[in-house]
Amino acid sequence: MNRMSEISSTLAAWLKLLGQASAGVRAPSFANAAAPEQQEILIGALAALAAEALACDRSLTIVTADDGLLPDISNALDLHLRPLCLVLPGADHARPIALRATLSLLKSRLSRTAADSQGPVWTAQRERLRHADALWRMSLAWVARNLRDEAPPAGIFALFPVRIAPWQAIQHTAMPTDWVVLMQDGRLPAQLCSPWPGARHTLLLSWAGGKTQGIVLTDETAQLSAQIELLGQELAELELELATAQGELAAFGARYQMLVAARIVRLDRLLAELAAARLECTPQDAAKVQAAQEARARADQSQREYEAGRCRPEGEQTQSFAPDIELKKRFRQLAQKIHPDRAANEAERAWRTQLMSEANRAYRAGDAVALERIFALWRAGPGAAAGVAVPKPPSFARRQGLIAQRDAIRQRIAAIGAELDRLYGSKLYELFAAARLAERQGRDLLSEMAQRLDRQIAQAESELAALIKG
Structure with a gap:
């Protein structure tokens, strides 16, 4: 069933709540909304919100209870915008892998300068990296070294306008953020269900009757499976980029x-x-x-x-x-x-x-x-x-x-x-x-080179013929 209309209406409701603070009011806003019962609508609306944040040049942080929904959210993100969205697993040993993958993907997309890295969203990202040039260079050097136990540079998450991660992976980053979406399903600590530190607007999504949404990771093997699923998606993004x-x-x-x-x-x-x-x-x-x-x-x-x-x-x-x-x-x-x-x-x-x-x-x-x-x-x-x-x-x-x-x-x-x-x-x-x-610019560089070579070839042929004849 096509859920696009329901996803669109959900997104519209969220945007209204995220923008409810009056103009000129500096105090952060906080709103509560019921999460969609259907996971397909929830995931689609979160992906649409990420695209909307990028289009409006807003930073967005989506905070989940654990890694369970991350693979689905990652897979739903717009393919052209994916390098601008940092999706991080909660586990310490998996997080650097995902971070390195996304940094490599972003670097590649910027280097390719193809149609999928053009437009206002990508112009804004290039400007963001220009202002954070030192951090960007340190981050790429960290990726290149690929040392298992080396921590990433401080503030690295700020290179990405959209961050999606479990609360334990992101709660201490202290990044200024325009929009924060908290997903409360009974496993998100109660003390986090309040205006997010450094956020202009916080939206808390909760489930009626305390109903848990998505996958509950009950043991280490399930947690590892979710991490591998997410890391496998990160790897697939890079394989696509390379191909x-x-x-x-x-x-x-x-x-x-x-x-x-x-x-x-x-x-x-x-x-x-x-x-x-x-x-x-x-x-x-x-x-x-x-x-x-x-x-x-x-x-x-x-x-x-x-x-x-x-x-x-x-x-x-x-x-x-x-x-x-x-x-x-x-x-x-x-x-x-x-x-x-x-x-x-x-x-x-x-x-x-x-x-x-x-x-x-x-x-x-x-x-x-x-x-x-x-x-x-x-x-x-x-x-x-x-x-x-x-x-x-x-x-x-x-x-x-x-x-x-x-x-x-x-x-x-x-x-x-x-x-x-x-x-x-x-x-x-x-x-x-x-x-x-x-x-x-409307030019064909290879054809121009070929025409220039044709003229040089004709000149060389003429000179050679004259030498032989003389």
Whole structure:
């Protein structure tokens, strides 16, 4: 059932309560409202409130009782706005992993400067980071070091306009906040059910009759499962970001090869022939000997680079890579489910690795049908073909497996961050960024380069013909 109208009306009611303070009144406002009984409406309205806060340039803090609702809230957030929303688990050992992941995602989105990081919301974020430049740089250095026991820089949460976390993870941060939403379901301490320190407007959502909303985490294994689910979503966001950046660069690289690199090879070959022809006229001229050697070396180097660039995956296209929002959502959802770092054993890891590789290829090809086929394979399970039912491991083994998954996710998040840094530091990406900027100005940078090379090629051909004729 489509709940959009109910979500919209819930959001409107919340916004009215959050804005109820009279103009000029400095005292923080506090309002109480009944939470929606249906979890789908609650989660949708919270995600919509996050989008509204960003659109209005308001800071928002959503305080939950524990980690139970965090995966659903995270998954409901707008895909384009997700890097601006910090979703933190309550556990000390899981919190830095989520924080590093979101910082890496934000850094990547800012570096890509694509359509999904444009507009007033992102302009405001860039201005926010400009004012907090020292903190932003310290935070990125903290991510790069990836030391398990190193605490993040003080005040790091302020880099994000939207923060969503259990009360124990955020109650001592003392951040000025425009809006705070407290979710009281019987587990949020009573002393917190009051105006939030540093907040302009606080909204307390409570459940009628003390009814508990969402998942209640009753034991350590359940808590670990919720943390892994959230961290798995953080990892899927980064996998999507990496796949998108790689797809964009691969498509640009293919077009660069066709329009520019092939012409560079031809020009360098002509310049080498021209230098050799000039040397033939005065073979004892040391300067011309050196010039001919250098020209030949450049021609050989450009030929090698061109050949290396031609070694592309089968089916690589020269059109711009621009996956639609639905394809992105489906890939992210699939990556959450099948990621190899969520495997319980090596056999399952191998199966998941194969599925993940196929999912990446399908996403790069824009093949939504192939992604659905991979989803079907996932649902069938690794033992489906042989009709083998895999028994659930005992609780202790499952707990140990979840801890191993958490550690593997942490390592993969760090690896993706390093790979994104390498990609954005490449010369090809620098050219891609320049081409993207030129495109916004109505120019085609690669076509301009190709035309300039054509003129240089024509001039070199003319000079060579004149030397040979003379």
